[in-house]
Amino acid sequence: MFNGFSHSVKGASHDKSGLVCQDSSSHKVTDRYAIAVVADGHGSKKHFRSDKGSKFAVEATIEAIDTYFEDYDQLVSNFPSNHKLIIRNIQKQAIFNWNQKVNAHLKENPVTDEEKSKFTPEEFEAIPPESYYGTTLIAGIAAKDFTFGIQIGDGSLVAIFDDGEAIMPMEYNEAAPANVTASMCNSNAASMFSGFYVENKKLIAMYASTDGLYTSFGSERDFLDYHTIITSQLANIENFKTVIINNLTKRSHFGTEDDISLSCVFDTDIIDTKMDLIVSKVEENKKRAAARKAELLTKKIDNFE
């Protein structure tokens, strides 16, 4: 049986600048599949409706996946042999749904004079309307016999399968200083998506997060260990939610001050059978972290005196 949770917190920098939270997150759990999804609105000047854009991206993605799971038996029989094509089509469907939501919102809520006032007429004309809503998107989908994910732009997806190792099946895609962040609003968005597919491995838990979470860590290993710790507490998720939310708030406040979203789905049956393994991984990770720190502080050049 699947379960899940999701939460978004506003970054300290957005508090200071009066911006609303640009992130959105959601999860959906059914008896056959579960979806964890987050989106990070770009938040810069020309993306002045990206808080709405991220909300639409989350909704659009869940709707796209629901559509494909409507005929569950056919999907499950086709997925192993056609997963690349199916995932590509789900990405296209999510983009289509998102554009429809953006267009509908824009039609009902035309750009106001106040929104336009921040641009010269020429500047405003040069911005494609979908850019007002620019956002990233990352989603992980768990079904009984397979797991897959889709991503455009920054964000991380962490999966823990039944070997207990926390892994990032999609390579982290943070833009280098001079690079452009991929976005749902790009005209070539479909070609900028990445994805992954895993079959015949039992998924314990999967997490999607916006880059505000990743950037609040000093190392990628710590980031992965964090997910293992959360997984060790999932059997008691109702009580542990408060701890997670407080921790995300702390990370947003004291870390890079960005919005943070985390969405998780997990299999409660497998959690029960693998709890000892996960707890032992947490202990192992503690020892490894201490060893890493000791190694880090070893000088390569000795004092000559």
Place this chain on the structure above:
Amino acid sequence: MSNENMTEPVVNENQNVSGLDDFEPASAPENTAPAADSLLDFDDDPLSATGVSRKSLVIFFLIDTSGSMKGKKMGELNTVMEELIPEIRRVGEADTEVKVAVLTFSTEVRWMYSTPIAIEDFEWARLRASGVTSMGAAFKELSLRMSRNSYLNSPSLSFAPVIFLMTDGYPSDDYKEGLKELQSNSWYKFGLKAALGIGEEANDDVLAEFTGSKDTVVHAYSGTQLAQMIKIIAVTSAQIGSKSMTLSDDSGHEIGEEDVFSAKQKLLGQQIQELVSNKVEENDVPFDTGW
């Protein structure tokens, strides 16, 4: 039957920040916690085992340890660098975690640590001088390490690095080849560069080639000046490097990242020149005569 649990996206407008009282303060990021034992204490909040990292900045010191630095120059540099650490630590106290990486070059190039170290944990290893000035090799090594796959792999890295070169002589290898490689590195392009020439032999033109501007090159001719210049450059560049600059100009128009980085480099040059002009010690004993 489906057990649908569709949650609306949650906006954090009403988050109760009093929950933060339950946590360790921000000054315990990864690599900088007071002690590994407390960092790894799982008893109260299991998630506190992985510390919070603030926005981080790496300062690279490239230090000439060739034979000509032997004696007073090296002794003074070691002393100044030991004194400098607490001053840089103060720069980062507000909201930035400053990390330091030291690359020495003589006949060989060597890093002081195998990765950038949080300033709170950094301990200076006193250096000794010998050999020739392989500056070009140092530039190549720096270029290799200034990468997301190497020394700049921390998720919390938020600012382009500060790169501070100190030398007392002319390179003995093909520094232009090394510099060409370094100049193709994006981190170098966007980083803040400054250089300090020590004594009469240091060539300011070579240093200006490295920084891209004469404004960010200064010269120390005595021990007192060396101490002053190192502190001025390191502290000023750390302050500017860790400053969040908005991507908009006074009229609210968006400007490109390249403009922000070049504005920072220009600001560094102006501030260094301003501070240096107020620090001329005329009665000091020059390295090349009195020492």
